[in-house]
Amino acid sequence: MSTKKPLEGAAIIGQSGGPSAVINASAYGVIKTALESEHITKVYGAFHGIVGVLNDRLMVMDEEDPAELERLLYTPSSALGSCRYKIADPDVDDTDYKRILEVFKKRNIRYFFYNGGNDSMDTCNKINRYMKKVGYECRVFGVPKTIDNDLFGTDHCPGFASAAKYIATSIMEVSRDSNVYDKGMITIVECMGRHAGWLTAASALANLSGEGPDLIYLPETDFDMDDFMDDVIDIYKRYGRCLVAVSEGVHYSDGAFVSEAKTSGTDGFGHAQLGGLAARLASIVKAATGAKVRGIELSLLQRCAAHCASLTDIEESFNAGKVAVESALAGHSGKMVGFTCERVKGYKCKYELFDLEKVANYEKKVPLEWITDDHTNVTDDFIRYCLPLIQGETKLEYENGLPRFARLKQVFAK
Numbered sequence: 237m238s239t240k241k242p243l244e245g246a247a248i249i250g251q252s253g254g255p256s257a258v259i260n261a262s263a264y265g266v267i268k269t270a271l272e273s274e275h276i277t278k279v280y281g282a283f284h285g286i287v288g289v290l291n292d293r294l295m296v297m298d299e300e301d302p303a304e305l306e307r308l309l310y311t312p313s314s315a316l317g318s319c320r321y322k323i324a325d326p327d328v329d330d331t332d333y334k335r336i337l338e339v340f341k342k343r344n345i346r347y348f349f350y351n352g353g354n355d356s357m358d359t360c361n362k363i364n365r366y367m368k369k370v371g372y373e374c375r376v377f378g379v380p381k382t383i384d385n386d387l388f389g390t391d392h393c394p395g396f397a398s399a400a401k402y403i404a405t406s407i408m409e410v411s412r413d414s415n416v417y418d419k420g421m422i423t424i425v426e427c428m429g430r431h432a433g434w435l436t437a438a439s440a441l442a443n444l445s446g447e448g449p450d451l452i453y454l455p456e457t458d459f460d461m462d463d464f465m466d467d468v469i470d471i472y473k474r475y476g477r478c479l480v481a482v483s484e485g486v487h488y489s490d491g492a493f494v495s496e497a498k499t500s501g502t503d504g505f506g507h508a509q510l511g512g513l514a515a516r517l518a519s520i521v522k523a524a525t526g527a528k529v530r531g532i533e534l535s536l537l538q539r540c541a542a543h544c545a546s547l548t549d550i551e552e553s554f555n556a557g558k559v560a561v562e563s564a565l566a567g568h569s570g571k572m573v574g575f576t577c578e579r580v581k582g583y584k585c586k587y588e589l590f591d592l593e594k595v596a597n598y599e600k601k602v603p604l605e606w607i608t609d610d611h612t613n614v615t616d617d618f619i620r621y622c623l624p625l626i627q628g629e630t631k632l633e634y635e636n637g638l639p640r641f642a643r644l645k646q647v648f649a650k
Contacts, residue, residue, distance in 0.1 A: 240567025242275035243373055245346030247561075249297075250282030250289065251381075252352035252359065253320065255313040256395030257402075257545040258553040259351060259381045260642070263316060264308040265557020266349045266379060267297050273565060276347060280649060284317035286350070286359055290332060292339050292649075299647040307642035309550060310632045312540035315642060318352075323359055326366040333366040340367075340374060343649070347375050347564050351557070353382030353393070354597055357572055361592035364570040375564040378572035378592055379557050383539055385434035388598035389590040390574030394556055397549035397625035400438030402541035403427055403481075404448075404626070406534060407439045411447040411479055414530070420477030421528040422468060422521055426514035428538055429483040431455055432601045435538065437614045438622055439481035450478050455485035456602050457611040459494050461520070467612055468521055484513050543639060547628025552585055559587045583624035 249266045251259060263281075270279045281295035282288035295316065297305070308315055323332045339345070350360045357378045364376035380387050385396035407425060414423045427436040433454025442448035450471045453459060471478040486494050495513035518531030556573045563571065571589040578584045606618040633640040 242273075242565045242567075243346035243375065244275055244277065245344045246278040246280060247276045247347035247349065248280045248282050248289065248294065248343075248345050249316065249349045249351065250285045251314040251316045251318050252285040252350060252356040253318060253382070254353070255318060255540055256381055256383050257312045257398040257540055257542045258395050258549050260308040260311045260313070260315045261550050261553035262351050262379045262381060262394055262557040264305060265554040266351070266561055267305060267308075267557075269558045269561035270347070271298065273561065275565060277344070280343065280345075281316040283646075283648070285319040285321065285352075286323065286336075287319040287321050288317065289339055290335050292342070294343065294649045295644070296647045296649050300644055304642050304644060307633065307640070309554060310542060310545070310630055310639075311641040312542035315644060320355075322355060323362060326362055326369070330366065333363070336363065337367070337370060337372060340372065345374060347377075347561070349377045349379055349557070349560055349564070351379040351381050353380070353384065354387060354599065356381075357387070357592055358596040360572070361570070361596040364592060375567075375569040376592075377560040377564050377569070378595065379560050380572055380574060381553075383435060384429060384432055386432040386599045386601065387572075387574070388595050388600050389572075391577040391585075392575060392625055394549060394553035396434060398541065398545040399435055399538050400441065400622060401546045401626040402538055402544040403435055403438050403534065404441035405544055406538075407442040407449060407479070407481065408445060408447040410532065411442065414477060414479060419528065420472070420475070421530060422472055422478045422480070422518075422525070424480045424482060424514045424517050424521070424529070424531045425449070426482055426484055426531070426533045428534070429455060430485040431599055433483045433485075434602055436481050436483040437602055437606075437618055440614045440619060441622060441626065444619070444623075448479075449481040450475075451480045451612045452614060453480070453482040453486050453612065454602055454607060455483045455487060456604060456607060458489040459486040460488075461494070464517075465521070465524060469525060472525065472527060480517075482513060482517065486513070542630065542632060542641075545630040545632075546626045547630060548625055550630060551628075555587060563589055579620060579624060583627075
């Protein structure tokens with residue numbers, strides 16, 4: 237336990253990477269707790285993440301209406317704006333870090349919180365290292381967020397459960413839709429997941445209601461097109477229908493993505509931008525079977541489905557932000573807030589601190605023992621892991637029959 241005293245100064249909260257249904261709940265946890273602290277003199281929101289820091293484009297959160305800030309709990313996407321900007325290793329090129337330090341000194345920033353996934357934790361870790369190197373006192377914290385659920389160390393990641401709930405719900409609805417006619421069809425649903433198949437695996441939750449996928453394919457195992465075709469045709473012949481859930485990142489044994497979307501480019505972190513897999517597989521199945529086939533790509537819809545968010549996810553996301561501020565005030569730095577959970581006698585979640593050095597750029601994948609031997613489904617162990625995370629319904633406010641999201645004034649520091 238740290239015995240350091242709180243630093244007197246301002247705080248910055250930034251968001252980075254892809255948005256989610258609950259990333260703003262974590263931001264609100266940081267903002268609310270920081271605003272209530274007698275040691276934090278001002279709270280800034282970095283406009284578009286680290287890019288906002290570099291450009292000194294900082295929103296003054298103290299100027300926002302408290303009621304609007306509270307609505308962040310149920311508002312999807314990144315309310316402060318996001319980015320995909322990869323800063324260099326400070327030992328190789330410290331240009332960005334010198335600018336960050338300049339802004340920190342100008343605003344007397346003593347607390348920096350960054351809300352994001354793997355690459356965001358890498359950014360946090362680099363900033364923490366640089367501030368230590370130059371002797372500038374600033375407590376740096378990672379607040380986790382990724383629907384991919386692939387952050388190392390933590391039991392699960394804020395954002396995953398809500399996306400999982402949306403995917404399982406959508407699978408149930410697609411199952412109903414595909415069964416409505418006298419002639420069955422083959423439906424292939426593509427879920428996000430470049431290297432980790434957590435989201436696609438979540439489609440199996442729909443089987444608890446008897447309306448889940450017949451086949452599930454994850455990137456943790458190699459994809460074989462011949463085996464896939466045999467599996468689909470076998471199910472279709474037996475039941476007159478087939479519902480498939482597949483991760484966008486499934487790959488052949490040589491590592492090549494099945495989607496063949498490598499030419500579609502990369503994002504700011506250099507990751508391949510995948511997509512189009514469902515349509516490709518549907519075309520292949522259609523040509524081979526002559527059956528009615530539909531390919532569905534959930535795409536961005538699975539990221540920010542606030543109307544289908546998990547209350548457990550919302551509450552844990554808020555607490556992650558809250559614990560980050562409390563821990564920073566207590567003297568900790570260079571950490572990420574994570575979860576350790578028990579599921580034996582009910583579900584219990586505890587908040588722990590993980591070293592950024594050990595988290596940054598490591599990926600957590602679905603355990604192979606949670607995937608069936610034929611690589612076409614997940615085991616009950618996954619269901620027991622995931623089911624508690626999706627419990628509870630959002631308390632989303634409605635206006636004119638539509639969701640009422642937070643409306644920030646965006647007052648920028650001068």
